[in-house]
Amino acid sequence: LAAALSPGLLAGRHVLITAGPTLEAIDPVRGITNISSGKMGFALARACRRVGARVTLVAGPVSLATPRGVERIDVVSAAQMRDAVLRAVGDAGVFIGVAAVADYRPAEVSEHKIKKSGGSGLALELVQNPDILAEVAALPNPPFCVGFAAESRNLDEYASAKRLKKRLPLLVGNLIQDGMGGESNRVVLYDELGRHPLPAASKDEIAGGIVAHLAAMLANKQ
Numbered sequence: 001l002a003a004a005l006s007p008g009l010l011a012g013r014h015v016l017i018t019a020g021p022t023l024e025a026i027d028p029v030r031g032i033t034n035i036s037s038g039k040m041g042f043a044l045a046r047a048c049r050r051v052g053a054r055v056t057l058v059a060g061p062v063s064l065a066t067p068r069g070v071e072r073i074d075v076v077s078a079a080q081m082r083d084a085v086l087r088a089v090g091d092a093g094v095f096i097g098v099a100a101v102a103d104y105r106p107a108e109v110s111e112h113k114i115k116k117s118g119g120s121g122l123a124l125e126l127v128q129n130p131d132i133l134a135e136v137a138a139l140p141n142p143p144f145c146v147g148f149a150a151e152s153r154n155l156d157e158y159a160s161a162k163r164l165k166k167r168l169p170l171l172v173g174n175l176i177q178d179g180m181g182g183e184s185n186r187v188v189l190y191d192e193l194g195r196h197p198l199p200a201a202s203k204d205e206i207a208g209g210i211v212a213h214l215a216a217m218l219a220n221k222q
């Protein structure tokens, strides 16, 4: 994992990455979201750039600096993230979905701030968001697709099932308690050969390990 990646490992390739959360508006000042710092996705963007890839990073609302040499497209909602991805995916050889996309959005967005009324609760109707990764993986000539799964339990079972369901060659899984918000993580890579645990490490080191595995898989395909 600590081994240096060769500088031209992904030269000539366009890598498209989603990172961070999405925010689904309820009204002008409120929304529902998933918790995600964006650090893992930004670390991957840096790692891919460092080994020569052209990198497009579609980022939800995060407070992180844009990695040097990376084209960043900022979005807020899952619908905006999907549009940005579909616009950029044309010549991408690799798509890495790291974003914690909100699975649901409010059916209606209130134009004005919702006022508290009465003494009881408030019911929100939610509708399902499109699955960006599944959509990209199902394109006629799809890029090499990498998924992420952060689970609170049953990691092997849920991650393997997700990889198969979305038809992904590679999926990166982690337990929420190991990674969320922090600088380090512990992940397991899942591919058709099985599970490959990486040692616990900084998110930058883990990004390097993922890129090494991904590049080896791309090289085997050719």
Ligand code: CTP
Residues within 6 Å of the ligand: 018, 078, 097, 098, 099, 100, 101, 102, 103, 129, 130, 131, 132, 133, 134, 146, 147, 148, 149, 150, 162
């Ligand atoms: N993903 C996506 N668009 C969505 C939901 C998820 O692109 N609307 C991507 C994520 O970026 C991640 C992968 O799909 O790479 C798995 O996300 P996850 O939330 O773990 O899976 P879901 O299919 O949404 O299943 P669930 O939340 O029920 O576990």
Ligand code: CA
Residues within 6 Å of the ligand: 101, 102, 103
């Ligand atoms: Ca989800």
